[in-house]
Amino acid sequence: MSTGLISSSPNSPPTARLTSIVSHLSNVRPKVVICRHLGPAMPLLEDRKDIEVVLWPEDRSCERSWLLEQIKGAAGVLVFLSDRVNEELLEAAGPNLRVVSTMSVGYEHIDLPLMAQRKIRVGYTPDVLTEAVADICVMLALMAGRNDGAAYSLVKNGDWAKPKYAWSPFTFCGPQLSVTPSSPTRTVGFLGFGRIAQATLARLIPFGITHCLYTGSPSSRPDTARDAALQATHKLKALERVEADRLARESDILFVLTPGGAETYHLVDAAFLRKMKPMSVLVNTSRGSVVDSDALATALREKWIWGAGLDVVEGEPLISEDHPLVKEPQCVIVPHIGSATFQTRLDMATRAIKNLYGGLFGEEMPAELGKQ
């Protein structure tokens, strides 16, 4: 289906390129709306003389009314998770809009069928955050095992200096992530075994991890060749795809790395947690909805497991100081900062800008939805 307008046929590169050339010749630069300042990535936009940039000027999510006004006649828009891209926005934009670029891995805020119908290209930013999130997986596993919430608070509150804190041979002890001569095996488990899980596994190898178990998505088929290669690369005693039951029972450190949504809702519930080892540690850096918060709080309080490290919590960011997990000393929570490094956010912003240009000038987009 075609709207019949040259500028809304971006999937046809020669036509789009023609549009661009026409724009140049007529000295009409395509307008792009940027819904948030992109920090150190801004020069990539500001240095371009062939586009007109309209930027939301404040350090908060852009107001809807501002966006609906500014998008009139725009050829592209760079959005975030909080900006809904729906019929209302497209109507306000008019027929010139040919690309929507979101600086996010998720795209639940974009009406994809509508985009396809209007032939508006959509870019997003997958993959670039793998390494940053794998880093925080290791950090949270160590913090949860080593009682870091309590240890950090003790110093912060000035209690290190007080007699009530006295050293003893087993004060502040927790399970050790790395192996020791007297404790020479460790099993790491992954609920979901995508890129972040594999990057996390690689980081744990020098700690002496000996066994790796994982669950795959029900719709995916086992990949025994890949698994055999990974096991050999990492010199593991075992690397196996298993059912959730065995994952829970055997993991010393268990990482939740599934996508969110209805299919994975509360996969980690009371029944799952009851099967886990008393000295095990749970880490969730994917989506809060996968873990039942009440069940986890009970598991920690009643010592079914040793500790938990969370970058995500169901219902975030509305997590108050009396949330059962926030109150739990054996739970370490950070506010969804998995991808929050300058390098990764800059890579995400850069990719979003490159997607925007690709769509704007009818060229390839580094990560285009619907084009795998």
Next chain:
Amino acid sequence: MSTGLISSSPNSPPTARLTSIVSHLSNVRPKVVICRHLGPAMPLLEDRKDIEVVLWPEDRSCERSWLLEQIKGAAGVLVFLSDRVNEELLEAAGPNLRVVSTMSVGYEHIDLPLMAQRKIRVGYTPDVLTEAVADICVMLALMAGRNDGAAYSLVKNGDWAKPKYAWSPFTFCGPQLSVTPSSPTRTVGFLGFGRIAQATLARLIPFGITHCLYTGSPSSRPDTARDAALQATHKLKALERVEADRLARESDILFVLTPGGAETYHLVDAAFLRKMKPMSVLVNTSRGSVVDSDALATALREKWIWGAGLDVVEGEPLISEDHPLVKEPQCVIVPHIGSATFQTRLDMATRAIKNLYGGLFGEEMPAELGKQ
């Protein structure tokens, strides 16, 4: 020199074994004093029928008066850093004492020349804590880079739910430990390059570390063969022994892993910190005295460096909530828990008990001071 008493000549195994046999035959079991409950290691003592165990019954350091009373006639004593082993203690013990075993790496509480003079053997517990401390080195490097003090406190205080915390593309960002395609090199630096440093380096390799610099002790000679082998094993672009000046200037992540004492006092001072990169992170897990706390607080406040992660602070444990480093948001401090894992402390306790038995029965001690 010999005291002329059989039981005080433990360096002569046949004689000592004779003593042991005589003890058995006469049904007089050697008495050992244990200055603190050893938790899960206690069965190693309690199951032995050939010794008489006297244990300090409380969950705090043993009282001096108790120790001086109980040690009368003892053949061995298992002590901790807080128990001074000096002439007073030896006089109270009498001539039967043939072994002092400390559950610690340090031995500054033991009068070693006096022990040599009296031919009393001394055991300690080095090496076994290498892996536990290397784990916490990685944890603190990640926490310091990723603003973990502030991130953890935000959730703990319930501020995640409040409007004053709003997501933005660079909120809570910090330098990324792992490499990214747009930031493909990382230099890790070690002030001191012993076992813990090398175990830490190994853990960082899968994060994509590309360069390693270190300073050696002035009394040690460069070991180019070892360095070349390590560089090859870890596939590093460089591994070099350098002067402190270059270490400070080039490290992205810098670990302080020297011994304490006068020779390393304030090696990390204002001049050193001023040379460091603005996005670098400092981690100290060795001795607080190596780092000038006031200079570090200034460096963090004035952003000479990005962040710091400390397991040790000069003057610990008397570190109150208004200590300049405790108040500094970019500083993460934990209360000297580097070796605090059940596995490692159990290994330390086990080694201390084995040292005790070795000395008691004139056999080999797993780690004996003065016997390298």
